[in-house]
Amino acid sequence: MVGGRTRSTEVAQAASVEAVVVATARNSYGRLVALLAARDGDLAASEDALSEAFAAALQTWPRRGIPTNPDAWLLTTARNRLINTHRHEAVKLRGMDEILRRMDAPSATAAPIPDQRLSLLFVCAHPAIQEDMRTPLMLQTILGLDAAQIASAFLVSPTTMGQRLVRAKAKIKAAGIGFKIPDLDALPGRLDEVLSAIYAAFGTSFDAVAGSDDHNISLADEAIFLARLVVSLLPQEPEAFGLLALMLYVDARKGARWGPEGEFVPLKNQDAKLWERAKIIEAEGLLARASKLNRLGRFQIEAAIQSIHIQAPITGATNWAALRSFHELLLTHRPSIGAFVSYAAVLQAMGQGRAALEVLFSLNTADVSTYQPYWVTLAAAHRGCQEAAAAAIAMERAIGLTENTKVRAFLLGEREGG
Structure with a gap:
């Protein structure tokens, strides 16, 4: 029994250590690489050293305990790896002890960023x-x-x-x-x-289910935080305002994207009362500030598209003509596979299924073979043109490319209902 309890304790400790290591990697990896690379100047070597430090943590912390400051432990260990690997360049790392000392203290000199x-x-x-x-x-x-x-x-x-x-x-x-x-x-x-x-x-958060501890959710918050910093650093750059507005529009709807049982809820079926009003108001203000700088770009256009979607519950109708115009404008500024597919989706929603198919068929087959939104849109366009067999084939492809189980369940329901 004693041995059994000891073994159970060891397993629990290992699990606890692994959880801390994973959380530290998620939250601090970029900052640690930045500190190492800023001193050593070698990105690849800094990444390798940090990876070795994380591996060492998994071996050492279960025996010695989790350090009070995991970041500092990892940084010290990675620094030592770099010194051992590049001993002749050790002079570049002499300032690391001072960095470690100041990691949690305000910097004595203001950094440009x-x-x-x-x-x-x-x-x-x-x-x-x-x-x-x-x-x-x-x-x-x-x-x-x-x-x-x-x-x-x-x-x-x-x-x-x-x-x-x-x-x-x-x-x-x-x-x-x-x-x-x-x-x-x-x-x-x-x-x-x-x-x-x-x-x-930020886009990796789209499939993250509300209420989960998925790293993608925290990454969305990190992306918004970084965009806020860019806006504060470059207040004359309208695309920075546009990006922040775009992400806030999308993030404001995350509470309505998933139902009570975690089921996927498409935009047209979402309860607008669940949207975060403060984020929407802030996004509207950011977009207005961007427009005053008179330099239109991709992110401002995409934010304007989101603004139109946000207004639909208020006006009781979606302004499809405006959406079409903005999508066409986006294609002139930043043509991409995603932009063409979104444009086709708008045409399909306007009842122009044949025009939507023309846009979709104009794309290179190799470029869209694994792009799930393409196949969803293609299925809808075929369905709008009363081409049930072609729609079924496209939907099967879309379902096969869908990794999120909740979204896949929604598409299966769409297939059965269609």
Whole structure:
């Protein structure tokens, strides 16, 4: 019995340690990498060292106990790994003890960007880094998304995205690109990639069920926090206001997105009384401020689209003509697979199923083969054109591509009802 109790205690301790390690990784990974890379200048080595520190924590903490400051323990351990690996560069790390001492204290000198994670996002938008890899690099290194999540956002396979990220980091190391925090006057030129990364991270929360402890939910809050920082840093950049407004519009509806039993509730069926009014009012104000700066961009257009959806319960009808105009405007500013599919969805909702099919069929088959919204929209468009067989095939494909069990259950119900 004593041995049994001891074994049970060990299992419980291990589970507790694992929970702390996972929570620390979710909440502090980007900040820790930022501290390491800012001193060492080597992003790949900093990531490797931090990964080894997390592995060491899983081995050490069950025996010695969870440290009072897990972040400081991990940072010290990772720093030591870097020193052991690059002993001849140890001089670069001499300031780390001072960083550790000040981790929980106000900085003596004001940094140009008052958040380590946001700072490193701008670092990863360095002009010398391959343009199409800047946002994926931010998502993995700073915001903690894995290759599969990033690949989904960019409509490529996880293997392909993983290989691209490895190659990008190798090029960064070979080119000796220094991870120096940029000055404020350099930020506008790097803003687009940073905003795209923040929004892509926010997008992972769409399938997170309310009331769960899913990391995606906290990542949505983190994305909104980072967008607020960008707005405060760059008050003359309308796209920063547009992104924050867009995310607030979407986030305001999260309480209505899932029913009492966790079932998925589409926008048209949501109870508007469950929407968060304060966030909607703030978003409206942000969008108005952006419009006064007279530089229209993607995020402002997308926020305006969300604003129209928000107004529907108030007016009693959706302004489909305005939605069509804004989607067409979006396609002129930032054409993308998602923008074309959304445009087709609007055409279908307006009773123009044949026009919707034309838009969908104009897209490259390889680009949409695993894009679930495409198949949902295609099924609806076929159904609107009274093409039941084609609609059924498209819906089957959509269901097969749906990972969220609640959304899949909704689509199964749609298939049976259709």
